[in-house]
Amino acid sequence: MLLKVENIHKRYDETEVLKGVSLEMETGQSKVIMGPSGTGKSTLLRCINYLTPPDEGRVLVEGTEITSRNLNRMREKLAFVFQDFNLFTHLRAVDNVAIGPRKIRGMSRRAAHELAMRELERVGLSERSHAYPAELSGGQQQRVSIARALAMEPKIILFDEPTSALDPELTGEVIAVMKQLASEGMTMLLVSHEVGFARQAADEIIFMDGGHILEQGPPAQLFDAPQHERTRQFLSRIGQGGEAA
Amino acid sequence: MRKKLQGLVGGTAFAVVGALGLNAANAEALVAGVEASFPPWAYVEDGEYKGIAIDAMRAIAEDQDMEVEFKDLPWPSLIPALAKGRIDLLVTGLNITEERNEVLDFSIPWWENDDEVLVAEDSDLNVVTALCCGATVGAQGGATQYQWLEDNLEANEDVDVTLRSYEDYVTAIEDMGTGRLDAVVTSTDTAEDFIAKDRPVKIVGTIQQNQPQALAVQKGDPNEILGKLNAGIMNIYESGQWTEIVKEYSPQSTIRSIPTTMPDYVDAYEEPIPGYSD
Amino acid sequence: MIVEIIISQMPYLLHGLWVALQLLACLLALGLVLGLSLALLEVYGHWTLRWLGILFERIFRGIPAIVLLLLFYYGVTDFVEIGSFMAAVLALGLRSAAYQSQIFRGCILSVPPGQMQAARAMGMSKMKAVRDIVLPQALRLSIGPWTNEFSSEMKATSLAYVIGVVELTRQAKYIISSTQGNILIVFAVVAALYFIFNRLGNWGLYKLEKKLAVPGFEQRGDA
Numbered sequence: 001m002l003l004k005v006e007n008i009h010k011r012y013d014e015t016e017v018l019k020g021v022s023l024e025m026e027t028g029q030s031k032v033i034m035g036p037s038g039t040g041k042s043t044l045l046r047c048i049n050y051l052t053p054p055d056e057g058r059v060l061v062e063g064t065e066i067t068s069r070n071l072n073r074m075r076e077k078l079a080f081v082f083q084d085f086n087l088f089t090h091l092r093a094v095d096n097v098a099i100g101p102r103k104i105r106g107m108s109r110r111a112a113h114e115l116a117m118r119e120l121e122r123v124g125l126s127e128r129s130h131a132y133p134a135e136l137s138g139g140q141q142q143r144v145s146i147a148r149a150l151a152m153e154p155k156i157i158l159f160d161e162p163t164s165a166l167d168p169e170l171t172g173e174v175i176a177v178m179k180q181l182a183s184e185g186m187t188m189l190l191v192s193h194e195v196g197f198a199r200q201a202a203d204e205i206i207f208m209d210g211g212h213i214l215e216q217g218p219p220a221q222l223f224d225a226p227q228h229e230r231t232r233q234f235l236s237r238i239g240q241g242g243e244a245a
Numbered sequence: 246m247r248k249k250l251q252g253l254v255g256g257t258a259f260a261v262v263g264a265l266g267l268n269a270a271n272a273e274a275l276v277a278g279v280e281a282s283f284p285p286w287a288y289v290e291d292g293e294y295k296g297i298a299i300d301a302m303r304a305i306a307e308d309q310d311m312e313v314e315f316k317d318l319p320w321p322s323l324i325p326a327l328a329k330g331r332i333d334l335l336v337t338g339l340n341i342t343e344e345r346n347e348v349l350d351f352s353i354p355w356w357e358n359d360d361e362v363l364v365a366e367d368s369d370l371n372v373v374t375a376l377c378c379g380a381t382v383g384a385q386g387g388a389t390q391y392q393w394l395e396d397n398l399e400a401n402e403d404v405d406v407t408l409r410s411y412e413d414y415v416t417a418i419e420d421m422g423t424g425r426l427d428a429v430v431t432s433t434d435t436a437e438d439f440i441a442k443d444r445p446v447k448i449v450g451t452i453q454q455n456q457p458q459a460l461a462v463q464k465g466d467p468n469e470i471l472g473k474l475n476a477g478i479m480n481i482y483e484s485g486q487w488t489e490i491v492k493e494y495s496p497q498s499t500i501r502s503i504p505t506t507m508p509d510y511v512d513a514y515e516e517p518i519p520g521y522s523d
Numbered sequence: 524m525i526v527e528i529i530i531s532q533m534p535y536l537l538h539g540l541w542v543a544l545q546l547l548a549c550l551l552a553l554g555l556v557l558g559l560s561l562a563l564l565e566v567y568g569h570w571t572l573r574w575l576g577i578l579f580e581r582i583f584r585g586i587p588a589i590v591l592l593l594l595f596y597y598g599v600t601d602f603v604e605i606g607s608f609m610a611a612v613l614a615l616g617l618r619s620a621a622y623q624s625q626i627f628r629g630c631i632l633s634v635p636p637g638q639m640q641a642a643r644a645m646g647m648s649k650m651k652a653v654r655d656i657v658l659p660q661a662l663r664l665s666i667g668p669w670t671n672e673f674s675s676e677m678k679a680t681s682l683a684y685v686i687g688v689v690e691l692t693r694q695a696k697y698i699i700s701s702t703q704g705n706i707l708i709v710f711a712v713v714a715a716l717y718f719i720f721n722r723l724g725n726w727g728l729y730k731l732e733k734k735l736a737v738p739g740f741e742q743r744g745d746a
Contacts, residue, residue: 051644075646086641090660090737100645103655132738145641152645282700289697292535316607318687322593326687329597415699419706442703 002027002062002187003156008047009056010040017043018054019211025156030188031216032198035208036234041191042083044208045160048189049078061155076104079149083161085141087133087148094120094129097147105152112151119147123177139170143177150181157181159190193238199223207231274312275470277302278332281317282413285438285494286338289317300490301355302336302460305477311470319412321387324348327461333468335461338432340389343510350466350513352474353504353521354457355482360390361436362450363429365421372450375428377404383417383426386410389456390430418444432456437497457506471513475520478503525708532698532709539694540716543680546611546690551676553616558623565624566631567653576624583621588679591618596686607687615683619676626668630661666732673724677717691716 003025010018017040025031033041046052048059050071059066066074087096097116101107107115120126123143133141142162149157162178163171175197182188182201192198198205198219205222207214209230215222226232279287279299287296294315306313315336318326326332328348340358341351364370376382376398384391391410399408409426411417417429418439430452431439439446460474481487482503491498504521507514517523565576583591595614596607605613634657642652684693695713699706 049644051640072646072648075644080641080644082637082641082644084637086635086637088638088641088656088660090663099655100647103651104646135738148645282696284700284703288701289535289694290701291531292538295701316687317689317693319685322685322687325597329601331596413696413700415703415706419704439703444703 001025001060002029003048003189004060004063005044005048005057006060007057008044008054008059010043010047010052010054017211018047020057021208021211021213022057023206023213023216025187025189027155027187028185029203030182030186030190030201031204031206032190032192032194032202033206033208034191034193034198034234035214039208040211041208042160045080045158045189045191048158049075049080051080072104076152077155079152079154079157081142081145081149081157081159081162084165085133085138085145087141087145089133092130092132093125093136093144093147096133096144097151100148100152115151116147119151120144122150123147124173137170138166139173142166142174146174146177146181156187156189159188159192161191161193163192163194195223195238207234209234274314275333275468276316276331277313277334277336278318278323278326279315279336280320280323280413281315282415283320283337283435285434287336295494297491297494298336298338298460300493301478301481301487304481304486304490305474308480309473309477311473311477320385321412324387327463330463330467333462334470334474338434338458339461340432341457341459341508341511342389342392343508345461346511347464349461349464350471351511352460352462352471352513353478353518354459354507355478355487355503355505356434356458357501357505358432358434358456358458359454360393360430360452360456361433361448362452363418363421363431363436363439363446364427364449365424366445366447368427368447368449370427370449375449376406376430379405379407380427381407381409381425383409383411383420383429384431385414385417386412389454390432393452393454394430414439418446421446434495434498437495441495441497455506457508466513466519472519472523475518477520479521525705528698528702528705529708529712532694535694535697536691536712536716539689539691540720542688543677543683543690544720546608546615546680546683546688547673547677549612550616550619550680551673553612554619554623554672554676557617557620559627561620561624562627562631563653565628567649580621580624583618586618588615588618589682589685591615592682592686607683610686611680611683611688615676615679618679619672622672622675623669626665626672627661629668630664631657633664634660663732663735663737666728666735670725670728670732673728674721677721677724681717 001024005021005023008018008021009016021044033044035041043052047054050066061074061077064070064074088099091099094113094116097119098112101112101115102109117126117129120129123146125140125143125147128136128140136144159178163174166174175194178188178197179201202219204216205219206216207222214230215227222231223235226235279294281287281289281294285296286298287294289295299315302313316332323335323337324345327335335349338356341354362372362375364375370380374380382394384394394408398404398406414429414431414435417426420426421429422445433451436448440448462468462471488500491500561576561579564572591614592611596610599605599610599613638656638660639652642656643649680690681692683690691713695709698709
């Protein structure tokens with residue numbers, strides 16, 4: 001088992017956002033977490049790499065539990081792609097991608113640069129390698145941030161609503177990159193409402209509601225024959241299949 | 246780009262280390278505090294310390310085989326600096342007063358001064374009107390002249406003068422030039438120096454003070470230099486060096502016999518006086 | 524005549540300026556190192572450190588420069604033997620550290636928290652993230668406000684004569700007293716020297732800011 005998330009609890013002040021969530025992922029799988037807003041999807045994702053440390057429960061990567069002592073090493077295996085990209089504003093695209101390999105993985109400047117160029121190529125941005133984030137469109141920025149994640153050669157990439165900060169006409173390029181990664185066998189866990197991506201590229205859809213996983217299963221089953229009323233309501237609200245890019 | 250920022254920080258840090266070297270003063274030498282804007286006693290011209298007190302101190306140091314370096318401090322800082330031991334002796338036109346006797350020890354007095362009342366060249370004031378009846382009078386703060394004016398004129402309501410304190414006399418004279426002051430009271434030699442340098446002032450009267458001046462060391466003379474100073478003063482006086490020095494800076498001055506008046510409140514003048522009568 | 528005096532005395536004025544600049548460089552460097560450390564402590568440190576940092580700031584910002592100079596010259600030297608110049612560097616440098624820590628703290632806090640999160644999410648240690656991600660951005664932002672600090676400390680060096688540092692203002696005093704006059708003209712020349720150097724410094728810092736500016740990111744002036 002590549003990733004094992006066990007019984008995660010998280011509370012903010014009075015509200016318990018996550019009420020005991022568990023999930024598992026095998027190498028090469030991609031799963032999409034869906035559900036109404038405020039149900040703890042992003043919190044779950046942030047708990048998995050301890051950006052938000054869970055109050056209870058544990059996360060194991062390749063059988064090793066994440067603790068405060070091995071946190072940095074474990075995070076190298078769990079890349080994270082943010083909703084609003086969070087590219088390093090003072091670095092050019094190529095340096096945004098190269099900084100992890102250089103500063104964390106200890107690669108030489110040259111090797112890191114070459115790796116970064118390859119990863120930019122992979123997301124179709126080798127021509128903009130010298131642009132600063134502020135000079136790139138939102139879609140391009142998100143693709144650079146995916147390249148930045150890839151350059152860490154992680155075991156799994158966590159995507160936190162990677163297209164929700166983008167104008168609708170820019171989501172396509174990002175989704176195309178994610179589909180390509182999925183087809184290459186990258187292990188991916190997404191919080192996303194991109195039904196098109198979910199249907200075509202995901203192995204499993206996880207439906208969350210009120211801090212719990214309500215149901216999960218292959219896209220065809222979950223989209224076309226949901227078990228729960230809440231799932232049905234949600235799917236009809238997002239116009240199932242209609243929002244695909 | 247980070248390299249540039251690092252370079253910037255590194256460069257400034259280097260500057261700090263470099264500047265630490267600036268302070269490597271001669272540990273052996275005695276530090277003589279002077280107020281170097283007080284001609285003809287002590288001043289700086291063309292980057293060199295000059296003046297009666299400076300040259301006399303150099304002559305004394307040579308005579309007594311002492312090593313002395315000068316350190317310029319503003320007038321109000323000099324006595325505190327001596328009291329705190331930041332300087333070892335005080336070399337300037339320093340008047341002997343009872344108050345100062347409390348915090349420092351004087352050498353035998355080498356000079357005697359009166360005070361002069363200065364007014365602007367074109368002023369109609371005389372020695373009386375310049376110091377009464379609504380006049381504004383300036384003097385150096387902390388100087389004996391200021392103290393005298395405060396005690397004798399300002400304290401007396403019938404006299405009606407306003408007293409202004411200045412960091413130095415040049416500023417006071419300049420202020421009189423712009424009409425902010427009616428009169429300035431300075432020691433005789435300072436007044437004569439202003440006139441010798443063609444400042445637009447004139448002397449309208451003299452206040453007889455017979456005010457003795459001397460060098461000074463820390464109270465109790467912890468470095469045991471008072472004896473050398475006294476012996477040195479007598480030697481350069483007797484050899485005629487003193488007269489030469491005084492005439493060079495203040496040709497109009499009368500040389501008085503050293504020691505001049507020795508006020509009996511000064512502890513350092515109790516017999517035997519080191520270097521003079523021991 | 525006065526022109527001759529000024530010309531003949533110029534080397535001494537320039538020497539005074541040189542001393543002032545050395546004092547300025549040292550006090551700014553001390554202020555930079557200490558101010559940046561304080562800012563980092565206040566933003567990332569334990570609350571006790573933050574509290575100490577703020578106390579330090581309040582004290583040194585609340586005391587007039589001239590009083591600090593006198594305190595350090597007469598007070599600190601009871602414990603450590605230091606000269607006038609060092610006392611001035613310490614007094615003005617610590618005061619500058621208090622001001623600079625405010626500049627740096629503000630700039631560190633203005634770097635969006637997402638930058639730190641992204642760095643940490645990659646597996647960077649907090650130290651590395653601060654050094655390689657937050658500081659390069661914060662320092663760029665700080666050049667502008669730092670220019671003001673440069674100017675105000677440049678002016679503050681003129682107070683150091685009270686503890687016997689023979690800098691530009693004191694050299695001017697020498698000329699005035701040895702000629703028993705010429706106050707206005709001598710100080711006009713001194714003012715011009717301060718002004719010119721101040722402009723040069725500001726110009727240099729502005730150039731540095733432009734050179735380090737990241738396109739499209741927090742730029743001053745034209746975009």
